[in-house]
Amino acid sequence: MSLGLLCLILLGLAAAAFFLGRQRAMAAAGGDVRRLHSLPGFYGQITALAVIVPAFAVLVVWLLAEGFVIQSSALSHIDVADVPAGSDVSLVMADVTRLARGLATLAANGTDVEALSHDPVALKTALGAAGVAMGNDPTPAMIDAAKAVRTTAAQSRLGLSVVTLALALAGLGWALVRIKPEFRARNATETVAMGLLIGASLIAVLTTVGIVLSMLSETIHFFGIYPATKFFLSATWTPRFGGGSDLGIWPLVWGTVYVSVIALIVAVPIGLLSAIYLSEYASRRVRGIVKPLIEILAGIPTIVYGLFALITVGPLLRDWIAVPMGFGNSSSSVMTAGLVMGIMVIPFVSSLSDDIINAVPQSLRDGSLGLGATPSETIRKVVLPAALPGIVGAVLLAASRAIGETMIVVLGAGAAARLSLNPFDAMTTVTVKIVSQLTGDTEFNSPETLVAFALGLTLFTLTLGLNILALVIVRKYREQYE
Amino acid sequence: MKDLRLERDVRTETNKIEARGVQVYYGTNHALKDVDVDILDKTVTAFIGPSGCGKSTFLRCLNRMNDTVASAKVQGKITLEGEDIYDPRVDPVQLRAKIGMVFQKPNPFPKSIYDNVAYGPKIHGLTRNKAELDEVVESCLRKAALWNEVKDRLTAPGTGLSGGQQQRLCIARAIATSPEVLLMDEPCSALDPIATAQVEELIDELRSQFSVVIVTHSMQQAARVSQKTAFFHLGHLVEYGETGTIFTNPKDPRTESYITGRIG
Secondary structure, three states, X not given: OOHHHHHHHHHHHHHHHHHHHHHHHHHHOOOOHHHOOXXXXXXXXXXXXXXXXXXXXXXXXXXXXXXXXXXXXXXXOOOHHHOOOOOOXXXXXXXXXXXXXXXHHHHHHOXXXXXXXXXXXHHHHHHHHOOOOOOXXXXXXXXXXXXXXXXXXXXHXXXXXXXXXXXXXXXXXXXXXXXXXXXXXXXXXXXXXXXXXXXHHXXXXXXXXXXXXXXXXXXXXXXXXXXXXXXXXXXXXXXXXXXXXXXXXXXXXXXXXXXXXXXXXXXXXXXXXXXXXXXXXXXXXXXXXXXXXXXXXXXXXXXXXXXXXXXXHHHHHHHHXXXXXXXXXXXXXXXXXXXXXXXXXXXXXXXXXXXXXXXXXXHHHHHHHHOOOOHHHHHHHHHHHHHHHHHHHHHHHHHHHHHHOOHHHHHHHOOOOOOOOOOOOOOOOHHHHHHHXXXXXXXXXXXXXXHHHHHHHHHHHHHHHHHHHHHHHHHHHXXXXX | OOOOOOOOOOOOOOEEEEEEEEEEEEOOEEEEEEEEEEEEOOOEEEEEOOOOOOHHHHHXXXXXXXXXXXXXXXXXXXXXXXXXXXXXXXXXXXXXXXXXXXXXXXXXXOOEHHHHHHHHHHHHOOOOOHHHHHHHHHHHHHHOOOHHHHOOOOXXXXXXXXXXXXXXXXXXXXXXXXXXXEEEEOOOOOOOHHHHHHHHHHHHHHOOOOEEEEEOOOHHHHHHHOOEEEEEEOOEEEEEEEHHHHHHOOOOHHHHHHHOOOOO
């Protein structure tokens, strides 16, 4: 039975269960809804849920486990001797999988697979004719493995169908037996709803954990072939794809921090001041026009900002500031990327700060104005201190955004890793290097490629640190009003 | 709590604030209609009336807090010691330093107790040095009957105090700018009876130095603390006179209905 059909049957069963449960509840109450603890619909819901939830849970777990079972059944046919020199078990397994798929196609065409499987050469020809290209001639061991894959998969599917359908029917029976007028179906649905919500948040958390773990495993792999001390202590970044690279992280971290700091120097004052204007001074009409306009900045794709940096800001800074003042003649510079990135994160600062400032109770403003303070004194001495934790949060969010930015840096600051204080020098950041290391033409197991994961993990740690800092600050100063 | 003091002498004082023909509009809503009131110096004046009758609106006219509401429009003449407070030459910011205000809900700033009280003197430059400021803070907290409770924790946040203490802190904060008039907009509505009694006692003491105007929903409170009472209804000033007269011998039938609980 195919997976889609199985799902459809389960859904159909659930729909039927809904009506059955409802009907049974009504019958149990003698047709009088008032005698039921809950509305009839709740009994239907709980019956449908009893049918579908366990069945789908088993379905998901089964499908996750199925891959491993099939893999091991195939592996049992492959010896170490079957793996050709210079190849890998995983490559042979890829061939086996392809072969299994080819066998399925042949079987579907009506060919006698059993007869062909004793003759590798004929098998390859037949596969070629059916549109499945094999690189190497299949060995008898591989054919056995492929057949094992097919039989295990078929058995697994059959088992899956039987088990899930049985579970669904058992659930239906269980729910129908339990339905009595005093059964609290409404509360039971509530428990299921809570489970659903917990599941949703669990997925978000587990995804984060998964990301970290996958980065971590590759990073450990990287440090296995490249010394960590050199990575963390070297001040030069010169990857050579032939090997013998110098992969010191500091030029990249420095570039990241430098660009982000410039971006924040641009974005925080402009964003904060415009937020203050919008929330405290602007009339409702002006606010209604200006706020969406600022938020448009957040909607511009970063590659467009990158073009702006490359075509306009970079040459402008070079011709009017860098060259006349003797800072160099590079049109891609930290300053270019920082300025443009600063413009990009203005809406993060201004929009969030605006909301936060608006959340400060009006009574505090009234109190200050009632004491004879001017509006700007009120803002400086009462509103901003009260809104500070939120504003810090907004700034740190903008900082995380700036640290993770890639496109603007590629086009604005260049790709040269350099430790320099001159803001008009071309430099580069961690994210840019991750992209360029991973898109290079080297094999995946070389340190030059794997360094990308170590860089990614460093970046993750950096932004995580910033976020924790933001949380600590917010928690420390929260509860100051109300 | 004190007994109802319906019979008492009212000292003859000079007019502190005179309001003539005051009209207030919120957009198209005519909230206050033709109000004439004289507020006496060193007297507690109570504004009573059902919700939405315009008493808080009128209170907010007296220190031009209505200026901060964009849709509000005030007409008529209000003078503070003979000077028109709506004259373009008058700076509303300076005016509010002279006419302090205490709000319905305690609204201490998210600052220390000390900084809450020192806020006004600091922004108006009323003290020359830290020692003088300390003195002002202490005397205001003493006047607000809060000093003994907070003297050991002046650096603790003002928001950490109890509701009644917070309201007394707000009163201390308001009198720290040495105002001439103190406006109180239902200062006890968020407080329990004990804190209310403390604040009422305080209001009675403040009368020796300030002219106090209090908006209240509680007629008992008006009778307890005030010497003059004004009754507002549907935007009109219905009756204004000695508290004792208003409560025992009202002239207008609407006043009588309200104080006996038939309308409101």
